[in-house]
Amino acid sequence: MEHWKISTSELGGDAADLMRRQIRFQIANGYMGYRGTLDEDGPEQHVGVTLAGIFDRVGEAWREPVNAPNGGYTAVSVDGVELTLASGDCARHEQALDLAAAVFSRQSVFQVNGKGVTLQSTRFLSAANPHLGVVRYTVTCDAAASLRIRTGIDGNIWDLNGPHLPGLEFATQGDVLLVHGKTQEQGIPVAVAEAVVHTLADGKQEVSEGRNLHTWQIKAEAGKTYTFDKFFAVATGNDSLEASPREAVVEMVRAAAAVGFEPCLAEHRAEWQRRWERADVVIEGDDDAQLALRFSILQLLMAAPVEGSANSIPARALSGQVYKGAIFWDTEMFMYPMFLYTWPEAAAELLRYRIHTLDGARRKAQTEGPGYRGAFYAWESQETGDDACSYFNVGDPHTGRELRTHFRDKQIHVSGDIAIAMWQHFLVTGDDSLLLEGGADVILECARFYYSYAYYKADKRRYEFLDVIGPDEYHERVNNNAFTNRVAYETLRIALELVEHLRAEHPDALEALIERLQIADELPAYAVLLREAYVPEPDPQTGLIEQFEGYFKLDDVSIEEVTSRKIHPNEYLGAGQGLAVPTQVIKQADVIMMMYLFRESFAPEIVQANWDYYEPRTEHGSSLSACAYALTATEIGRLEEAYRYFIKTASIDLKGDFKLYAGTIFMGGTHPAACGGAWLTTVFGFAGVGRHEGRLAIRPRLYPRWTRLRFSLVYQKDHFTVDVSREVLTVQAAATNRQTHQLQLVDRIVACAPGAVVTESLSPKANDDG
């Protein structure tokens, strides 16, 4: 199990340590996430079974995803003493996460009245049936004892802004327990059922303290192990099921219980094996990097939306209700590329979510005005695509007051980020069906949005993008942010290329599209805007690109100086009066993010000049920042710096090295964008994978301590295994590939037929200089 398991025997710590542990050990299956809490935990320990794609609002509080009643609940008492880690009776505890199949397990040994009691459980959320969770639980006492086991569904739910399921109802159907309710805002039914398979003597069913339970009183024999298997299922009114959620979950747990624990686990493991065959990356020579990267990839694979759900991956995945369970640009820019190159069907699912929420983006353009049209995608997007981001999105920890932020109304780059991802799907898969499914509408509506947003500056004879926020959120309402302008430019370029593609390949679809969007009159104007759009270029003397107009005139003080001025440790450095606002200290990669995204467009000396300028001024206040620095560092052969940032991005959740609060806002959860950044840095960065002149191109610059990198890629629907050692780059094409590909290996173009193995020797220079 080397590099396939994490574990801890930590017992104590403060509330923050506990929270970080629960985040690290969470499991998910795209439909729901289950924080790494223990079987006996309840809302005080922040148990969360967070559901994908179902949201609710209570009063004026933020809308957030719904947490389901906890079907994984079990509590045990021995001789009248409840066994909990907090009780002080726990002598030894270990919990583990099996990365190969997202299986959580725990073993806790308690000492009660001189008797040793061991609790063990194994929990997984089925990858084969996403509604299903399964737990095997065992209790062993080393002396005769009076044992009480209570297991079932806990209807006491921890919410950030709930309760979302008030007035839960409890029922039984034969041996199956049921808890169900409806969301407050839309009355969407949510149901959880649970069935237990056991060989215990008869117990009883009862509803007690908000829980629907099976209870057993057992005269436990010394050394005997008491085992039972729990099957719980969750369904909501959002699911396409033949029966009602209540009927469906009862049916599901009955079926799973009839199949049994082992076969359910085997089916789950088989699905995980298929996932890892696609997405695993082997790093030889560096155990820390291997574990951190695998853990990062696991986070993305666990969060991949269920096929056909048109859901996407929220900024904190399914680890809780943080950030309103919303989908940000994080998904397309940081997570999506891994799926695109390893599991394109899942990548398409992520983009379908944007197709599905296009109307929400259209509504936002109209309401955020003045005169905006097209698709202004939500900064924080939920199920309809309307923006969940509040105008006051951060709190001041001194006064508790909400601070006006402009994330929602000014972070316009999000539309272009989505359009770029949509076009990438076509380029990398070679399949334009997603464009015909609505992807083309998304691209053209994003272009239309920028067309409606641009200002013509007559004296400069150019179109500008004013009053925006770039990726660096500490500087709001700036003009001509380099990243934003380039993304807008690229969106318009893609839109026109798309039209040409459709004209050549699908003229009828183009005609229908133009008619549907009523865009015929505007298209020529997009070409003019493209010609005359202002895209900041490097200064000819310094090579620097100014992040936005006036940035270089801001106070050039160090990050240490700015942070030393804080009065409260959780103080937010941006918004109106934030300490970073008058300075050149930036929150996250901005120009450098642009240099990663458009890496074909910048010469190494330009990247280098900007990296050296912006890096000391970047506070990395966002988990999205480190990977952009890592990636661009590989482009310029700064492999030590690249590695430093790689480890930062890859181990954020593994080490729990993240903020729990921004201002007054709780932010604890996983960081799937950083996890995606770990994959990007490894595969696009150290292995040098990319597209060049329409070909799959690989130009390795292996980190010196790594002796080998091995991974799989899917390109134009064909499969390749890539193996980079210090001496040679080897690409093996699957025998089932449909065509011969022209690959660019370092500087050579090589034909790679189905089943062929092609190699390129790597000089030490190739690896070390990038």
Ligand code: IFM
């Ligand atoms: O999308 C990011 C943003 O760039 C920085 N603040 C956090 C958001 C969610 O991760």
